Amino acid sequence: MLNINSGHNKTLFQKCKPLYHYSCYVDRVKSNVRSGMTKEKAISEAVSFAIRNDFLDGYFKLQKAEVLNMSLTEFDQEAYDRHRFNEGKEVGIAEGERKNALQNARNLLCMKLGSVEQIAQATQLSVDEVLQLQEELAV
Structure with missing residues (x-):
């Protein structure tokens, strides 16, 4: 689409x-x-x-x-408003899921539970994102 x-x-x-x-x-x-x-x-x-x-x-x-x-x-203003609301809702949900995945990855890294690859797979983040988090936590 x-x-x-x-x-x-x-x-x-x-x-x-x-x-x-x-x-x-x-x-x-x-x-x-x-x-x-x-x-x-x-x-x-x-x-x-x-x-x-x-x-x-x-x-x-x-x-x-x-x-x-x-x-x-x-x-139709109501349909337009509904569409805008649903778009915002979808964006909000996606942002929330991303924040949750990042926080879960941070927690797993801090607890030293799993390799970078396993954490990436478990959180659906990329290996590069998990490596970036690992570097940030090492500071």
Whole structure:
């Protein structure tokens, strides 16, 4: 699965200008909503932005009413908020798991239980990460 959100997959965006324009438009809507605009105002401003920047070779200008209508129908703030929450939750869980693995590796190293390779395998860290922890603990 490819991430087509702003700031990701720059090579893909360079090869596919319409996808880049669409991603910029969606990002503009999201940014407007985050800044406190209503859904309607956020979409209207993003469409105006797309028109000013000739996104999709003028499609936004030619089909402004249709784009506004479709965007208002498709953009669901609650679903967007749920998605953002779930993204944050996944990141938080991953960070927690990593911190736990690092702490477990530190504990095993301090207790001298297992080789670096065994500790790496047990904690799902790389051997290099365990070696780095070992060096830090030796100080």
